[in-house]
Amino acid sequence: MPKAISHTIKRRGKKPGDADVEIPIAEDLATVPGIPAREKDVAYYSRVYPLEAQFIEKSADREWEQAIWNDELTEFHKNHHERNRALVDAAESSGDLGPTGKAEPGRDLTDEIRTKALELGADDIGFTKLDRKYVYASKKRWVKYQHAVCLVVEQNYEQTQQIAGIEAEHAHFGAYEEIGALSLELVDFIRGLGYRGQVHSPSDESVVYIPMFVNAGLGQLGANGQLLSPYFGSRCRLAIVTTDALVTYDKPVDYGIHKFCQECQVCVRRCPAQALVKDKVWWRGVHKNKIIYDRCRPVMARFEGCGVCMKVCPIQRYGMKAVMEHYVVTGEVLGKGTDDLERFTLSGQSFGVGELPELDSETFEFPHGPKDELLFRQFKERLDKEGIPPADQLQQFATAVKRILDKGQTTRYDQVEPTSDLE
Numbered sequence: 001m002p003k004a005i006s007h008t009i010k011r012r013g014k015k016p017g018d019a020d021v022e023i024p025i026a027e028d029l030a031t032v033p034g035i036p037a038r039e040k041d042v043a044y045y046s047r048v049y050p051l052e053a054q055f056i057e058k059s060a061d062r063e064w065e066q067a068i069w070n071d072e073l074t075e076f077h078k079n080h081h082e083r084n085r086a087l088v089d090a091a092e093s094s095g096d097l098g099p100t101g102k103a104e105p106g107r108d109l110t111d112e113i114r115t116k117a118l119e120l121g122a123d124d125i126g127f128t129k130l131d132r133k134y135v136y137a138s139k140k141r142w143v144k145y146q147h148a149v150c151l152v153v154e155q156n157y158e159q160t161q162q163i164a165g166i167e168a169e170h171a172h173f174g175a176y177e178e179i180g181a182l183s184l185e186l187v188d189f190i191r192g193l194g195y196r197g198q199v200h201s202p203s204d205e206s207v208v209y210i211p212m213f214v215n216a217g218l219g220q221l222g223a224n225g226q227l228l229s230p231y232f233g234s235r236c237r238l239a240i241v242t243t244d245a246l247v248t249y250d251k252p253v254d255y256g257i258h259k260f261c262q263e264c265q266v267c268v269r270r271c272p273a274q275a276l277v278k279d280k281v282w283w284r285g286v287h288k289n290k291i292i293y294d295r296c297r298p299v300m301a302r303f304e305g306c307g308v309c310m311k312v313c314p315i316q317r318y319g320m321k322a323v324m325e326h327y328v329v330t331g332e333v334l335g336k337g338t339d340d341l342e343r344f345t346l347s348g349q350s351f352g353v354g355e356l357p358e359l360d361s362e363t364f365e366f367p368h369g370p371k372d373e374l375l376f377r378q379f380k381e382r383l384d385k386e387g388i389p390p391a392d393q394l395q396q397f398a399t400a401v402k403r404i405l406d407k408g409q410t411t412r413y414d415q416v417e418p419t420s421d422l423e
């Protein structure tokens with residue numbers, strides 16, 4: 001017997017000209033719009049334990065990752081950086097540019113910005129406040145404007161189904177190049193309307209994106225740690241443009257995902273690293289499935305970006321409308337337990353339902369934390385084992401730390417050079 005329906009979400013069609021879509025949400029999946037949160041706790045954690053960019057906090061594993069890539073992946077990333085560098089440079093300074101047109105005070109630009117973004121190739125767009133609680137500590141002073149225009153670009157469907165592998169990486173980084181370019185064009189458009197804008201490039205970490213996208217009603221957080229868009233599931237890449245133009249905020253939506261993930265659990269079971277957890281916890285003031293970074297990171301690095309949790313998600317594979325309709329009619333998760341959904345490839349080997357690669361403990365060994373702290377830890381271990389080293393080794397250690405300090409901290413994806421310091 002079909003389930004009772006709590007509410008039906010109405011959204012425009014996926015592409016311009018497509019008919020509107022209606023997504024029924026079963027009564028037993030209804031919770032709250034967006035994500036359950038305790039705002040006081042979110043504020044407390046942001047104040048006492050401010051967030052910092054992964055590229056800074058985990059700089060040791062970034063360098064290590066590049067050192068273990070095969071030639072094909074190294075070449076792929078080199079080419080991506082060459083294509084992307086000018087876009088990231090332009091994004092970094094975009095907020096300093098003044099308007100080129102004349103502003104009309106009091107004019108709400110939401111519709112014009114939305115129409116322009118879709119024309120430029122965005123696949124979805126929403127508006128919300130830029131919540132400074134989610135801005136990384138190193139970028140607090142860089143961020144200029146208070147309104148967030150949240151942009152979504154779908155990555156290629158066919159290539160995404162090839163996960164894990166270089167084909168899927170083309171889809172992943174190709175979408176970053178696309179969204180980086182269109183974000184800059186959108187800022188030019190906003191400047192032409194008499195206002196300013198700043199591009200928060202996905203290749204230069206400035207803010208945790210997903211809370212803003214959830215607030216703008218563009219999806220909800222999945223158990224795989226990704227935004228599940230009603231159109232593409234997690235098969236999408238995100239960027240934010242902030243602006244001082246007058247816009248109207250969208251509202252968060254209850255797509256039923258918060259509870260649906262607890263019914264589904266496909267990504268949790270299929271993750272080759274067992275990095276995803278079944279139960280939700282309260283983490284920094286929100287109720288979510290918390291990913292185990294130390295298990296995911298080495299597997300992503302060693303297996304071409306992994307991404308199995310994206311590939312096996314039914315919302316990604318079949319779309320939210322089909323999945324939610326199927327759940328209302330059958331009470332079941334579309335595709336769960338079938339090879340059509342759950343089969344994936346890792347390192348050229350295919351794994352069907354119930355099969356997972358056997359990963360030994362060495363797979364999970366990798367350098368932790370910021371790279372200068374790692375050097376100090378290694379130095380202390382040597383002191384402990386071998387006593388005080390000779391002067392030339394002390395000099396070597398000091399030189400290695402100084403080189404890291406001189407290079408400074410970067411939030412940019414294209415600014416990591418593999419070094420021999422961490423061997």
Ligand code: SF4
Pocket residue numbers: 270271272273274275276291295296297299300305306307308309310
């Ligand atoms: S990227 Fe791979 S290892 Fe990481 S959570 Fe997803 S499936 Fe697991």
Ligand code: SF4
Pocket residue numbers: 222223224225260261262264265266267268312313314315
């Ligand atoms: S695979 Fe299932 S549990 Fe995981 S994010 Fe997708 S819907 Fe949620």
